Amino acid sequence: MINWANFISQCFNGLVLGALLALISSGLTIIYGTLGVLNLAHGAMFMLGGYAGYVAYDYTGSYVVAVVAGSLFVMLVGLLMEKLIIRHFYSRPYEDQLLVTFGLGIVFVEAVRFFFGGLSKSVPPPGPLVGITPLGFMMYPTYRLALLAIVTVALLALYFVLYRTRIGMIVRAGIEDAVMVSSLGIDVYKIFTLVFGIGAMAAGFAGIVNAPVVSIAPDVGESILVQTFVVVVIGGVGSFPGAVVGGLIAGEIISITSMFNPGYAYVMLFVAMTLVLVLRPYGLFGTAGRE
């Protein structure tokens, strides 16, 4: 029997979770789409954003400063990572790329554990967003409502950059055919660095805005990484709209299944992924032949 109040609440949970997944996945998918590198350190980027923001919050007590610091720090890490390490792996086999990003992820996680310890850290939501808001069908944490708005704005900003600016056009062209872009006299490597930075920043931003919901710990990015991969597969590799739609689908599947039996939430998620792979192997919004 369906309890409708519960059903609507769970749809809402799915929306919040889905929006967050969409944001993290869009970072992963534009990096993979443009550079062809599957960044297994993406979960660690999410975690780094949380910690950088936590440090900034600790010093200033300001949520806004924490969000800006968290995002910029991870963007910087992303830029350096691409320039110093990833760049040397573009022409190497996939396995090498996976290993190096996986390894970097471990280094980031353990470095954080070394400096901050394992105890989880909380970043409280800003004053006006503390507490609970009655929605009629349920009481909902105010900050989670705000999170939905914050993430939506971030996704819109990302959309604007990708679809309404010259750089975005080059990036999208790079996703379709990097060699062609380079033949047109555009410095593809500069674009690659930038894309990696933006992709990392999306994860870092998500990491800090999510910190008031899920307190941060060194391993916080691990399970997120798996979910984001599923989202990217469902949405289609390299597709920004795919990441957004895939994220929302994944969020809703997890939440609505949880209403009946939480034990099957992830089973259903992987069933959905399998179905997509069987029916549309390149994902809902992917293009055949795109890598």
Added chain:
Amino acid sequence: MQFNDHKSAGLSRRTMLQAGAGVAGSIILPASFLRPAFAADDKPALGTWPVGSQGDTVYIGASIPRTGAYAVQGEDELKGMQLAIEHINEGNDLLKQIAPKIEKGVLGKKVELVVADSAAKPNNAVQEQQTFINDKKIVAMTGSTSSAVAVALNKFAQREKILYLVAISGSNDTTGKDCARYSFRQCVYGETCANAIGPVLLKNFGKGKKAAFMTPDYTYGHTVTKSVNDYLTSQGGWQMVTNQVSPLGTQDFSQYLTNIANSGAEFIVNVNWGRDAVLSVQQAKQFGLTPNMKMVIPYQIPFLAKEVGAELTEGVFAATDFWWTMEDQYPLAKAFVDAFQKKYNYRPEWGAENGYMQFAIWARMVSEAGTFYPPDVIKQYEKGETFPSMVGDVKFRAEDHQLIRPVVIVRGKAAKDMKNEEDFWHVVEIVPGEGLMQKPDAFGCQLGDYT
């Protein structure tokens, strides 16, 4: 058999024949028949015995979760073990009160700990211990902090004939249906905790209440939830209105909490552990479920209060193994808390106490038995002799290798009542162990063979 090993090759034919006879004999004869046939030095090789205890140093292998949802608790547990090793090797007074026959080391050997990160995953733990057996010829193994690991290592210990000192494990199965001759548990578990905290809940909150359970999806979660629910329904007429089962390592509990919000529950019995507990407690507050619904923690999580803050644990009842303020009552606890705090700059949580005690008990049993030969050490445990611990006198139950020991009921203090930054819990009651345990065979324990 390692044929490339120079030493064992030197012993050659006779040993081989003896071992062969031993193997053949153990198939035909019951173990009790076989034993007297060999003089002390003529026992057949068993597990890592005697190779493991022939050098100056004996090794104990530890698979500790140092990453993942139980990492924080794993580190604390490891510190307790390391302190115990240090105390064993220096012949410390505290350790001598538990194991009077130790000198500097056990039976003249220094003890050393080798450690690997299990991430609370059974497969990792078993592989690590296999490596320790191959490389270090460990005489005992330890680790867990997830009962899934404990149960896996129980089986592995029994197969490899190497003692397993269960670290943190709250599942009934560890000394129940998955018990092992080679495994021993010091700490409290689902059934004893349920029977200890149950009466306290009924006394404080009355009968006929509605409870929502939050259960991590593995042996620990399911057995603890069952024990607690059985007690509350049969003794207090409570009703389980929902049971939210989540995988170990869940980060976002919004779906589960939404279900609970719509369930009409008055209580949340939160069986989640480690980081899962921290996040579910914090998020229950975010969703406005607590403090309207009362939270109950039937199996205490080290550092929970430190991580979520006293505001969220205030008034919460929990069942645990040990809390540092018991130092006022038990001299051994006082000595332990002081030594631990001096070395690590914080007061030990119960994982550390459990780790320390398990090693101290092992040192006692080996030194009393006078040998590292596993069956003799096991029989020393099974004698059920009473010995002192940090929670008073305790003894092992021979039938299932569970320590008979009290369960400590604590309640979260308000921040304003805390006397120092770690004074989170008030000890409500220390419930003697005997009356809390199920009958030895009630959970289907079959210990298995000595050899």
